[in-house]
Amino acid sequence: MNEYIPAVHRTMYFIGVTTKKSSIMKVFPLWADHLNLDAEIKGFDFEPHANPELYREAVQFIKNDPLSLGALVTTHKIDLLKASRDMFTNLGQYAELLGEISSISKQGDNLWGHAKDPITSGLSLEAIVDGGYWQNTHADLYLLGAGGSSLALTLYLINKRKTNGDTPDKILISNRSEARLTEMKKIHAAVGTGGINFEYYLCPTPEENDLLVTKLKPGSMIVNATGLGKDRPGSPLTDKVIFPENGIIWDFNYRGNLVFLEQARNQADGRSLKVEDGWVYFIHGWTRVVAEVFHIDIPTSGQDFDILSNLASSTRL
Template sequence: MMTRPSEQDVVQRLYFVGVSTAASGIMTIFPAWAEALGLRAEMHGVDLPVQARPDDVRAVIDTLAVDPQAVGALVTTHKAAVWDAASDRFSELDPWAQVCREISCIAVRDRGLIGWAKDPITSRQAYTHLLGEDPWGGGERDLVCLGAGGAGLALAAAVLDGGHQPRRVVLADRDPGRLTVSREVLDQLDVRAELELVVTSSPEQAGDLVSASAEGSLVVNATGMGKDLPGSPVGPDAVFPRGAVAWDMNYRGDLAFLDIARAQQLERGLVVADGWRYFLHGWTEVIAELFGVAMSPDVFAELASIAGQVSGREVGSAGVSRG
């Protein structure tokens, strides 16, 4: 890979705003990526609780804005919270940020803070890799997304912004407020699929939604359960449709949702995937934006290979197993 000289003499600081940043693989992967790309940059993790106070979220954004070494930030769990608490701190916001009401990528520029919602882009990259160029089987499959927070809503928006859409999109969450926001966001799109927004108060209710979906459907855990929170959005009695893809948007944690899917993988012919490739797309998109890296397929493949070597993962598997 060609390296490029740094445009600054100082070491640039990339903020990572999450819940348990020290446990993330990016802390060991990023230094190897920086070396390969010729970047003089370091990672700076900032931990906030899942239900962070708005004042605390604003404090992080304000600190980022005045840090002379800061190039920007990647935000994980708190994407919607940054929008709610601190969107007025930004001089520019991209269209997806305004549609989805979340900010996952932040650049510190002379003209102020610039924010993007990268999840619609990276989730499409990830699910297309899982399902192929015709992910919805001519409108015969469903998307069941458990969790309507930043990642889940962005996934639904990406799917419903496409020319080919599923038969049905089910977006479920325990918080009615998140579903109200989701309705307002998705009503801006050209929705041709049947759309259901469902309040779920128990794993059994969520499991019923999964069991009622069509064969070959994409069933997604976008709740953060299994990583930031314990457990799974569905219980062990949930029955996945035959040929379904069970995708957890997390790649670390106990991933209990995937354990439930793996228990019936062979019998139901499931594809089971963690969030490893989604993680790679998420970080490489932000690095491309903030550091001006041309993220060609070859560059992505090399960075994915480096990440696999550093983390000890089998690069070819990309966190996917097939029944």
């Protein structure tokens, strides 16, 4: 049960499921100190798909409490916005398009909602692949899972492609059930794919995902965007999967029993794989929302960004 006690210090909230377990509880005080935010962080936990009234209560509290400045939202991004849309004065362009928010912030009396994933997933991708990678390798991108973060990454790449940036020519997406694939196809059709060739696959079993992996070109990137390994146990692939030579294997998560990453690490030497977890995504995700909530400029790369990244990493030791 969350308690809505008026803040006596400037406060940012984390709206999630098991917020106390997140690294941000250790990281935020270090960042707050370094950035002179004079602020603290508190978590509000909800079961997935909670009662809409509970989301409204949290948003109402943040909106009305002067020292409660905003929040980062995970897991409840769609449900929270659905429940409390009328309380927001402004929504960012991606929040409107996706019907979700990961950032709640205030400007005077106005309550703002932003969907940051199409930006932060892209920043994370760029931190992992070298400049010109797709053009040089002609490799594919395979997204396991067609949920919010997977869709966000495709939107980032579509935008990049439309401005002549370097992107994969082909992106494969698989999901265990149809609904999210259909939703993704609909959004891609509405925005236009900019010439990227998207292939959508309904794959109820890990064996079917394995089969798609065998179709990928050398150097391809495979992303676990299913939450398997953190939100639920297991991996979307079987132990028999054979990763593409020189592939880049990325799990969006950094905590949990990350079986998918273990499968990749077992083949890392033999097949020359680059294996990445979701830590860099965590850093970009949080820094973009902190910048929004406190109305400060936080660069997305360079020395000042590296200081924040190193401070965060120091809590992992």
